[in-house]
Amino acid sequence: MSTIKLKTTIPGPKSEAILERRKASMPAGLGKLSNVVVEKSEGALIWDVDGNQLIDFAGGIGVLNAGHRPKEVVDAIKKQVDKSIHSCILVCTNEPAVELCEKLNEITPGVFPKKTLLANSGAEAVDNAVNIARYYTKRAGVIVFEGGYHGRSYLTMSMTSKYGLFKKGYGSMASDIYRLPAPNMYRPFEGMTEEQYLDHCIKQLDHAMISQISPEDIAAIVIEPVQGEGGFVPMPTAFLQKIRSICDANGIVMIADEIQSGFGRTGKMFAIEHATGVVPDMITMAKSMGSGMPISAITGKSEILDTPHPGAVGGTYGANPVASAAALATIDIINTPSFLNRANEIAQIMRIKMELWQTNNKFIGDVRGLGAMQVIEFVKDKTTKEPNPELTQAILVEALSKGLVVIRAGLFSNCIRLLVPFSITDEQLEDGMVVLQNAIDKIAK
Template sequence: MSFIKLKTALPGPKGLAALERRKNALPNGLAKSTDIVVERAEGALVWDVDGNQLIDFAGGIGMINVGHGNAQVVNAIKEQLDKYIHTCSLVTTMEPYLDLAELLNSITPGDFPKKTLLANSGSEAVENAINVAKYYTKRNAVLCFEAAYHGRTLLTLSLTSKYTLFKKGFGSYVSDIYRVPAPNTYRGIEGMSEDEYVAWCIKKLEEAFISQVDPESLAAIIIEPVQGEGGFLQMPDAYLHKLREICDRYGIVFIVDEIQCGAGRTGKFFAVEHCGVIPDIVVSAKSIGAGMPISAITGKAEILDAPHLGGVGGTYGGSPVACVAAIEAIKIIKSDAFLNRVNEVGEIIRTTLESWKEKYPLIGDVRGIGAMRLVEFVKDRGSKEPDAEATLEIIKDAVAHGLLMIRAGLFSNCIRLLPPIVITDEQLTEGLQVLEDAIARAQEKRAVVIS
């Protein structure tokens, strides 16, 4: 049975009309990775306005782990809508806010009292986390990492890497932000083993405390345990443990950004759980809301309590409609059945991608953890020169054949695979075949040297 059913070329006539409206109504800077105009979505399937049925491998950039239109989530939203929509947490106390905060406090790593502040987006959550850390430590400096993505507000854009795509033309940026290279074992130093390379990265980190910033001036160190936009780079355990050690030594708040890699995507609820490091603050968003706009800052109570009365909050933060959606999504995601399915989906993807690497010289690397998987394309395996052109060509080809996809990577030469975890084996296999066919067609057009 085929789950991709194309009645028209993509986009079809209605889709083209909608895209023309988009061009005339929305700013040019609002990018899109596909020309698909959605009518409805369910599970891992998407239908466009022309009646075409597609498979979703983008998952709203990691936002739809529990699937499109999850019935448990939708029913909770409907029930809350019949009660009230919003009264503002700055005016009243809303029980869904309390319920979600208590749930997050209970599942976030760390055997200490915790508190949670809710917001609307990942950017807003990161910004709050940094501001709270600054208030708590009475310091101003923040350390972040190359290839990181933390958002598009002024502070979070200052933290974000990948200059040309996200930051060009928007400066000046927030001062007292310092950036060091993040370990990238695929692009490590020639002649070094992986352990030697990670040790070298730790040495360069310690040198930064001499050449760039006094660690006693740092309010926070913020890192993604698995970089999302940066190319699904999993931070080595030794590196994360070193960061924890440094934060303990100098009184720095250790913040992990779990916005894309969290909410079960890697096989544990939080990706940082794989290494056993306990952060001071965890930032979450995307899939905790199952598509609803909500984010959370969960951490040590003494840190979250630091700002003065009225120092945190926002009009829409903790919307009860979004809260009840998040409560149901989290209940689903933290279940053993769901996390087991994450690993099943991830293993199917992993074995398939590994087989592709043997067949297509265009593929320089395949990597990931759990169901957070990625393919990196290069012009030459020896030089590892990125091939962003081939990547875009493959995505356009796959989308034209009914598969929703999006790029990633510092050099925009990677394809990320973030299908909803509720995807069936048959849907997953079909989607992977569509992607492989697109890779094969791109490979035929190129002569790539295997090194």
Template sequence: MSTVEQSRHLATAIPGPRSSELIARKNAAVSRGVGTTMPVYAARAFGGIVEDVDGNRLIDLGSGIAVTTIGNASPRVVAAVSDQAANFTHTCFMVTPYAGYVAVAESLNRLTPGSEEKRSALFNSGSEAVENAVKIARSYTGKQAVVAFDHAYHGRTNLTMALTAKSMPYKHGFGPFAPEVYRAPLSYPFRDAEFGKELATDGELAARRAITVIDKQVGAANLAAVVIEPIQGEGGFIVPAEGFLPTLLAWCRANDVVFIADEVQTGFARTGAMFACEHEGIVPDLIVTAKGIADGMPLSAVTGRAEIMDAPHVSGLGGTYGGNPVACAAALATIETIEADGLVARAAQIESLMKDTLFRLQAEDDRIGDVRGRGAMIAVELVKAGTTEPDAELTRALCAAAHQAGVIVLSCGTFGNVLRFLPPLSISDELLREALDVLELILRDL
């Protein structure tokens, strides 16, 4: 198995000649609607490095948007995928089932929060799993309405676009969207501080604000489910104030509303716990997973209480590729790697290292409005100096300069002003420090 040297190296300007050629080919062959963040084309990736077709080695602080959590081409995954592909690549679980699907479901039932009897169902993408979680909740409750939150991101299919808050680029021009979807205010401590310290720090108070909106605009009698990311992803890596999630969950339990935790971006050791819900000790009714589940193979899942998961009629759930055998083999190897290599603890180490540097930078630079996140899911919210006004222009410039310097970073947030860090848990401390040093120099230059 080939690996990639774990060092940043710029062999050419970025983009190099081969990447430039591929950019031209992409523009001629691929729909304009499919955008790309980086101006380079990948050739190989391993650990904390992505190598492009021109031989440039870039430090990876994106993990393919939180997918390659254990690192690209992770040895156990490569071996498992190779073995499974040599046996069979597809039979359709709904036609000729296979053990891998059952084993992944068993692992998810064991790993997800809560000790009650659970069931799982496997799908392909995060969006597809969120849609199925809503279907399951509607089947179980006999109700139709669904509540999502400000700044939420749940996917790009019709129903998940309705659940997603941000119009551009996710929703603009693509409606009409699925009905019976409503929105409630999230706990966003940095922004809530504008309305008073109590709201910013008291999660229970922020939850009561949301519950009032839900009660008045929807009504518990009509509400099948509340869908929430325990830490918001595309919305800006927003960590709700302590107490927000437990208060919301308690209200759902008291009102026959299914609490769906969308852990697509936060799951599988990313936040320094196997699942982000664990940080506040909450047990969702349904938990949606994808991204980090199979180290890059397309797989997603809904896991939850047996009586809820078993509510849909037989053959009401499924899909041609759902729980593909090669993806299932990758998932089992990914879970084995997380547990055997202590990657939950590694995520906590990465948090400590990154926050030490970022808090120091924040103390020196008043354009850094907020540093937040958990584990290897950390964000910096950039603002105009001395204010809380979002600075999307600075964020764009910082990202572009980082890309030119050989560091893969992503932005996010409703206002486009959040720099997010999602390094693979296999990255070395040395590469992480070097990437942060590069960003510090760029920030000073800007």
């Protein structure tokens, strides 16, 4: 394969030495999904410190929709660094941050006056969104969903599902968080058709307004239009429409968490745009927003964002001019018909192959996703759908040994998620899919 060039095993000797230094200097709880030690990267390729050239199907967990080091973004960063790196938005205003907020107000869903608050991480964006919703509504309750992931801060960890991996050992969580079932159409209840199951999930929303919390005590409903860590589970349009109607009827703020699904990943700028008639009151963004620079945002109705008193929001690094310049350049790349169409082209190429694998492999229970946000779910038996995380991990290790960086997902850690940078060439995409197919076939045997 011309796009994968291996000079050593992975990890090679130089990588092993650095990994040992990492082990000695960084806490054991810091996850490590591969043994790749990056020296440089470009487009959809990574070179490690041993000179191995690999294909990246992980995209920094959804950060690199525009690819590694897009020239336009690198140029924008260099230009801004020559002017100013930091002055703190709480002290002085910088134009790149203002321009970025104007741009996000323009491109996010909803025809109403908007404002944007810039922050540094996805968790910080969700934290701020919930706090602002609470301030606006003068209520405390927050509804989230099983399988959802919202971050690792105290509040967002409390909102996040998947207890064993993210929350175990940390003690009590934040109060006033209510977790409801989310429809996973691959796993309807036994004896139910998909239609009956979806109808049941929708009815459970109304039931929760009685059994768990009264609507007048709910500040916000926070949902990922496509669950990320939960295994790329798209939320059905009817479910999102029901949430919107509950929010409208009860003065609740609907927050779309687009941190992983946003910025073109699903073939539209934001995944919520696939749901007819559903416009959130606030939307949280991060990851691919800045092509790797630490930046996030909360955009929403002006009347909501303007509620907190002066000084009630903000932080030292939020609205950093360098990160803002990177985000502006990234948006210019992504927010074009040709770029968004590329997401659908990549999705079609991957999906045709994945569905064929599903037909021929008894361990592939489901392939799903929206646009180029695709996942393969591995099971021990297609009838029982019992998760198979051991097989999944073995496939990841095998794929990496052959030069493909790919990572897992799913509530049961039994999914391989594909977050391919859209800068990938057809040849690189084909080579990566061959490696993945061979890894699946080898481990399945």
